[in-house]
Amino acid sequence: MQKELRIEARVTPEQKKKIEQIAKKCDLPISEYIRQRALGYLPRTVLPDAFYLFYTKLCELCNSIDGKVDAKTEEKILKLIDDIGSALFLPEKETVAQVKEGCAKWQPQDSGQSKES
Numbered sequence: 001m002q003k004e005l006r007i008e009a010r011v012t013p014e015q016k017k018k019i020e021q022i023a024k025k026c027d028l029p030i031s032e033y034i035r036q037r038a039l040g041y042l043p044r045t046v047l048p049d050a051f052y053l054f055y056t057k058l059c060e061l062c063n064s065i066d067g068k069v070d071a072k073t074e075e076k077i078l079k080l081i082d083d084i085g086s087a088l089f090l091p092e093k094e095t096v097a098q099v100k101e102g103c104a105k106w107q108p109q110d111s112g113q114s115k116e117s
Contacts, residue, residue, distance in 0.1 A: 025046065062078060
């Protein structure tokens with residue numbers, strides 16, 4: 001899909017720095033990070049290599065016990081691996097309650113002339 005439109009936002013230097021840092025932790029360009037957040041997704045930070053090593057070993061362990069434990073235990077292990085993968089690899093979608101909570105905390109930035117002038 002070709003992206004044709006542009007949205008601009010004004011931020012403070014501190015806000016820009018924070019957005020850049022978080023986008024970098026998620027290994028995303030700033031525009032993609034902002035796009036995902038605006039569409040209600042919670043991008044995941046990039047996990048350290050050690051995590052992938054342990055995850056791989058857990059998968060290998062599961063493969064090695066095939067038939068050596070009862071079906072219920074094996075099912076629990078497979079579910080745990082799936083849960084870990086889903087929780088840490090896939091971007092999470094914010095709930096309506098989370099969006100409302102975030103909006104309630106948002107303070108509009110002062111812009112333009114004040115009503116007192």
